Amino acid sequence: MRDPRTWSTVFLPRSKGIRWTGRRWVLMGFALLLFADSFLVPFSRNVDPGRSGDGMLFLILGFRAASKNELPSAVVIGGGCLAMLTMALNHEVLRSPSVIWTPIAVALLLFVLLWGRKRSNGSSSER
Numbered sequence: 001m002r003d004p005r006t007w008s009t010v011f012l013p014r015s016k017g018i019r020w021t022g023r024r025w026v027l028m029g030f031a032l033l034l035f036a037d038s039f040l041v042p043f044s045r046n047v048d049p050g051r052s053g054d055g056m057l058f059l060i061l062g063f064r065a066a067s068k069n070e071l072p073s074a075v076v077i078g079g080g081c082l083a084m085l086t087m088a089l090n091h092e093v094l095r096s097p098s099v100i101w102t103p104i105a106v107a108l109l110l111f112v113l114l115w116g117r118k119r120s121n122g123s124s125s126e127r
Helices: 007-011 022-044 052-065 073-090 101-114
Strands: none
Touching: 022 052, 022 073, 052 073, 052 101, 073 101
């Protein structure tokens, strides 16, 4: 690009105030790895791509990485665990649906979505 603007202002115009730290890059890497595993790898095996839930999980992790809120380390670890669990289920390493893995996946998803979000009164939910 010959324009002095950075890639983030071109592709993510609302990202002006977001400092891309290592935590954000790692969580975005987990999201991209999940995208590749859920959509690109099945095409090479001539099978249908991942379920729509995998696509939504990619979007959730990606948007959480690009959010303006501070990203706690626990969210990055939870996002990595969620991505690895989803990939293990995609490759049939774990049996799905299972009484064990479904509640764990839902708990990890809620954790990644809600942990570290600022409340309306300005205080943080992280303790």
